[in-house]
Amino acid sequence: MASSLEQYVNMVQTMSNSGNLTQLYDFVNKSGDMLAKNVSHLDNMFATLDVQQASLGILGILCVKYSLPNIPDLETTLVQTTEFFSKCNGEHVRFATDNYAELCQKFAQALIDRKMYARGIAPLMEAIQKIQLHPAQLTSIHGSLCQLCLLAKNMKPALRFLDIDITEISREGGRLDARDYLLYYYYGGMIYTALKNYERALYFFEIAVTTPSVAVSHIMMEAYKKFTLVSLILHGKIILLPKYTPQVLQRYIRPLCQPYMTLAAVYAHNSLAELRSTITEHTDVFNRDNNMGLVKQCLTSLIKKNIQRLTKTFLTLSLADMANRVQLSGPKEAEQYVLHMV
């Protein structure tokens, strides 16, 4: 048993030093079973292999560790993974993008299962920077990073990646699929909404919703619900989606979001009382979808929209009159709203 491990270490070191990285990648993949049988010795191998020199070998070992049903000694594994991300050789790991992405995904999942969200943010940021060919390249790690940021309630780190417009998607050996893409834009939109950057949030949700598709995706549906709410808050109506929006949205997703469509229709009537009653009617649905906060912001935005519409009719209007027309409680409240809108 030990000899096959020694053989593994030797092969890794020779191939890394000679630069046969594609062969090494194949070898590491084939050695998966062998490594899984020698779980107890894996930690010793960390001492022998240097992270910088033999990144692919270490990557193989870590992948095997996470794929075990009960990860032995999780704490050490997490520390080893964090260290790997900060010290690994970017050139080497680019030969094994799928294993790398797999590792990141398992790492994030392990942290989420144990509610240790904040711990994963810095390592995943480093992981992305190591593997990206250029800053505008999307990887499957982006989605996991955004998810951790949302769960940890620390939005700022993700902004560094979200603010750059994506121009290329990394294939990751065929591993990256639509789910990662949709999740990135959905979570990204949520982060921007949380920071009240509604313009950019709307843009992100629109990208998620206009992804070419023939099947219904729940992620797309949730993105569509948030899209309608943010659109109401920002523009006072649901903005038209572009012509390349997939048919599946119109046919299947819209009917599934009936409460939101009703809300938008009532919003267009400009009546605060009607809107309030619609919200109470569908409170369960909104709470279940965790969209109640956005719905309440829609209410405030309707008041502001009504005040702005008054400027089209009146040149000067007393605060008491304004309060009456917009159905507010009194001139003081009207004054507050107008001040906030300056």
Next chain:
Amino acid sequence: MAAAVATPDFQQLSLDLERQELENGNSPCTATQYSQLLALYLLQCDLCNAKFLWKRIPQTVKQGCAELSSIWAVGQKMWLKDFTGTYEALQKDWSEDVKVIMTSLQNCVRKRALRLVRLAYSSIGADDFATFVGMPVDKAIQAAQSEGWEVDLQNRIITPEKLEPPPAPTIMSDQHLSVLTDYVTFMEN
């Protein structure tokens, strides 16, 4: 950290504190670090991030540090745009770590209130103005006069001065013209 607070390079301090928080991962930062970062977010008027910071500070740290709750109380008033409440909440004995930041915050809030009054009101009663700037009425009148605003002492009405719109861009200098010429010749080739 104390030295960094003495010289007000708040931008750099907030970046350092954020990085520190990420490096700590799951283990919480000290109450001082949280207090400083929270106060800095308020100073930068970044209320969303302040709110999330408050949400993610562990309960144990919140209970152990009363000053943290006082700083957040200021933040709550700022969120509701309640100027009177903000000034009240700012009237506390702050510790050395956050004193400089909170004093700057108070000046900042005052400036913002002045700007708002200037934009929104063509004339405002002296009492209302005093609530906006959080000063007793006579001091508020003095402040308005020092800004160069008209004050009608008898009726106690203050007329803020309208801000000049930013000056229109001046006619192009030779440098601008040469840069533009370069662009055009490049694109024509």
